[in-house]
Amino acid sequence: MITIQNLVGGYADSPIIKDLDLDIQEGEFFVLLGPNGSGKTTLFKLITGQLTPMSGDIFLSGKQISRYSKLEKAKKMAVLTQEANVSFDYTVEEIISLGRYPHQKGIIKQLSKNDWNVIEHVMEITKISHFRKSQFRMISGGEKQRVLLAKALAQEPEILLLDEPTNHLDIKHTFEMLDLLKERQRTTGLTVFSILHDLNVASLYGDRIGLLHNGTFLEVGNVDTLRKVDQLKKVYEVKVKTQPHPTIAKPQLLMTPNHSTSVKRLPFECSYKIDQTKDYIHVAFDQSLRTISNGVIGDGIQWIKHFCNFHVPKNYNCDAPEKDLEEWMGRLSIPHEQAVGMMTAVKIEDVVILTKKIEQIEMMVIVTAGTGNAVDISKNLVSESRTIGTINTMVFIDAHFTDGALVNGYMSATEAKVKALQDLNIHDPHTNTIASGTSTDSLLLALTQEGVKTPYAGSGTIVGKGIGEIVYSATKEAITKYLTRIK
Numbered sequence: 001m002i003t004i005q006n007l008v009g010g011y012a013d014s015p016i017i018k019d020l021d022l023d024i025q026e027g028e029f030f031v032l033l034g035p036n037g038s039g040k041t042t043l044f045k046l047i048t049g050q051l052t053p054m055s056g057d058i059f060l061s062g063k064q065i066s067r068y069s070k071l072e073k074a075k076k077m078a079v080l081t082q083e084a085n086v087s088f089d090y091t092v093e094e095i096i097s098l099g100r101y102p103h104q105k106g107i108i109k110q111l112s113k114n115d116w117n118v119i120e121h122v123m124e125i126t127k128i129s130h131f132r133k134s135q136f137r138m139i140s141g142g143e144k145q146r147v148l149l150a151k152a153l154a155q156e157p158e159i160l161l162l163d164e165p166t167n168h169l170d171i172k173h174t175f176e177m178l179d180l181l182k183e184r185q186r187t188t189g190l191t192v193f194s195i196l197h198d199l200n201v202a203s204l205y206g207d208r209i210g211l212l213h214n215g216t217f218l219e220v221g222n223v224d225t226l227r228k229v230d231q232l233k234k235v236y237e238v239k240v241k242t243q244p245h246p247t248i249a250k251p252q253l254l255m256t257p258n259h260s261t262s263v264k265r266l267p268f269e270c271s272y273k274i275d276q277t278k279d280y281i282h283v284a285f286d287q288s289l290r291t292i293s294n295g296v297i298g299d300g301i302q303w304i305k306h307f308c309n310f311h312v313p314k315n316y317n318c319d320a321p322e323k324d325l326e327e328w329m330g331r332l333s334i335p336h337e338q339a340v341g342m343m344t345a346v347k348i349e350d351v352v353i354l355t356k357k358i359e360q361i362e363m364m365v366i367v368t369a370g371t372g373n374a375v376d377i378s379k380n381l382v383s384e385s386r387t388i389g390t391i392n393t394m395v396f397i398d399a400h401f402t403d404g405a406l407v408n409g410y411m412s413a414t415e416a417k418v419k420a421l422q423d424l425n426i427h428d429p430h431t432n433t434i435a436s437g438t439s440t441d442s443l444l445l446a447l448t449q450e451g452v453k454t455p456y457a458g459s460g461t462i463v464g465k466g467i468g469e470i471v472y473s474a475t476k477e478a479i480t481k482y483l484t485r486i487k
């Protein structure tokens with residue numbers, strides 16, 4: 001759609017854009033990224049014709065852009081810039097009708113029925129019909145932006161060029177505008193070229209991105225380019241980490257500020273309180289811990305302060321156990337958004353709490369165990385809950401784990417639990433083979449993130465062995481208590 005070759009351009013004698021090549025393909029959503037002063041607006045102005053190139057070529061649909069007449073260009077290309085200043089007293093509707101100008105025929109340019117249909121349609125999709133009669137200068141910055149988008153869409157362009165289109169928009173309107181552009185891209189084949197500052201929004205909406213640095217592209221590629229954090233650190237000069245979006249396969253970026261967010265922690269043994277009744281056990285830490293868990297709530301990898309295991313009746317059956325946990329926590333003034341919540345039919349008074357220090361690393365493990373639902377995962381394909389029988393394990397460690405070490409530590413704790421079941425000769429009643437767990441086990445690992453960062457926590461490491469030892473002991477003791485009780 002647009003082909004740029006060896007483009008050099010800028011202001012007076014100094015080139016800002018230096019020997020740049022780019023191919024914007026028909027129907028794609030191309031995002032131009034780059035730090036302040038990298039030349040984004042200059043490149044934008046060279047494409048739109050506000051600046052004349054010093055050298056090089058820009059082709060629009062194969063024809064030199066400079067050879068298009070103003071009207072011809074306006075039929076193919078609409079431009080939305082940050083300058084939302086319209087000095088005349090136009091109404092919103094009048095501004096949008098200006099977008100139809102390139103399509104109007106004859107000497108006396110009048111709006112046709114089709115023009116009005118298009119104007120109505122763009123006002124509707126940009127949700128501005130209700131203030132169509134308002135004076136443009138009287139509406140808010142965000143509303144102006146939507147009106148100017150409607151005007152650009154009224155032009156029915158093949159390509160839309162946008163310079164920071166979401167600048168004045170709140171989150172809702174940002175996403176609405178970009179969703180609308182994606183929809184137009186999908187339904188009408190609109191090509192979009194947009195400057196954006198927000199890397200995360202660029203990742204969510206861009207088909208391809210170009211990362212501009214000192215007037216040249218460091219990289220042009222799909223959004224996975226944003227996984228290259230070293231490149232981003234160099235360009236933006238910030239500490240940045242890439243993370244997957246939780247529900248779609250796109251990278252999202254997290255910035256770490258230079259100012260320290262860490263507050264001095266109390267010694268591990270003074271940093272938590274345990275509240276235990278017959279209905280629940282609640283461990284509250286003074287600061288959030290880095291956690292990995294499969295709790296009913298607070299699952300995945302998170303930062304969490306409150307850790308709860310609630311007793312439920314043997315025949316507890318609920319479609320939305322998260323809601324129950326939230327309600328029970330609410331009654332205890334525990335903020336459920338900052339909590340891992342587990343459930344057990346085992347008596348809370350049979351809980352086992354062990355603490356241990358291994359090579360200066362403090363650990364605490366809390367286990368409630370029942371084995372009524374013991375399962376040999378390698379043999380039993382029947383998944384049904386029969387009776388009281390869940391092993392809930394919480395492991396707290398005063399150490400600093402990477403995310404990989406969290407997963408490693410999770411494996412270590414699981415292996416230790418399996419070994420305890422094996423040594424206690426717990427059988428799956430269906431297969432009559434040694435059980436590897438129960439059908440509804442929960443496990444939590446929570447780290448203070450104090451001390452030197454540890455990349456591994458498997459059985460080949462001291463900390464991994466420590467997890468294994470303490471989880472094994474506590475699980476064995478908790479199962480023994482349970483077996484004694486049900487005898």
Ligand SMILES: Nc1ncnc2c1ncn2[C@@H]1O[C@H](COP(=O)(O)OP(=O)(O)OP(=O)(O)O)[C@@H](O)[C@H]1O
Pocket residue numbers: 011016034035036037038039040041042043
């Ligand atoms: N009208 C101008 N005259 C002279 N130099 C200019 C002019 N406009 C911009 N520049 C210079 O060109 C360089 C690139 O500016 P440009 O506006 O293209 O950057 P940008 O990437 O769009 O930045 P931002 O993210 O801050 O909008 C800057 O060093 C700037 O000082």
